[in-house]
Amino acid sequence: MTQIMFEKFNVPAMYVAIQAVLSLYASGRTTGIVLDSGDGVSYTVPVYEEKLGYIALDYEQELETSKTSSSVDKSYELPNGNVITIGDERFRCSEVLFQPSMIGMEEQGIHEIIYNSIMKCDVGSNHVDRNHFDLKKELYGNIVLSGGSTMLFHGIAHRMSKEICALAPCSMKIKVVAPPERKYSVWIGGSILASLSTFQQMWITKVEYDESGPSIVHRKCF
Structure with missing residues (x-):
């Protein structure tokens, strides 16, 4: 991509950023773990320096409730004017994420x-366990x-908090942020990063690309 940008499109400078880092910037943070879910893929990256559907807080309990009560039922009008009633499908669909x-x-x-992403994080052997x-x-x-x-799906942050609390040590304070x-x-x-006064020192210039070639992206961006 670096080669295409400089040699085909003749851009004067460019920078490649990690999506998870940009999401942290958008939430006003520089340290945290990001769950990015969209465009057919979900992944987590630890970083340090409303529709009809919803997420059930307790899936099994919600499923039992839906069998004996119509409280979860919602009506939805289709484009052709027909009205359908949606029941436990409202939360069964999203449960696949969990x-x-x-x-x-x-x-x-x-x-x-x-x-598991958090548990695999290691600050290095030269740091004491307390820092870890x-x-x-x-x-x-x-x-x-x-x-x-x-x-x-409405309720994903509350459900995530509940599930992480069940897995993490009880001494840990769990906070799930859903901007x-x-x-x-x-x-x-990306907009925040590009507006920083120090950003010009971070990007790859055409001169630097001509001197080092495409591999410079690994040195300056990752």
Whole structure:
């Protein structure tokens, strides 16, 4: 991509940013773990330096309630004017994010992905265990949701908080952040980054590209 931008489009300078970092910038943070879910993929990245559907807080309890009560039922008018009633489908659809096995996928739920990402974080052998604990504490306290799929279902932040609390040590304070503009968090973070006075020192110039070639992107951006 670096080669295409400089040699085909003749841009004067460019920079490649990590989406998760930009999402953190958009939420006013520089440390945290980002769950980015959208465009057909969900992933987590630890970083340090409303429709009819919803997320059930307790899936099994909500499922039992739907069998004996119509409280979860909602009516929806189709474009052709027909009206349909939607019941437990409202939360069964989104439950796949937490239980992929429901559709035959042997994958972890998004809450387990976050937990395992945090547990795999290591500040290095030259740091004491206390710093390692503090890093995990920072990540548990800054879980940021990002991406269009996190906007589709009401209640995802509360459900995520509940699931992480069940997995994490009881001494950890869990905070899940779901910015209202999270569908565009990456774009907002990019705008913030580009507006910084120090950004000109970060980007790759055409002169630098001519001197070092495409590999310079690994040195200056990642």
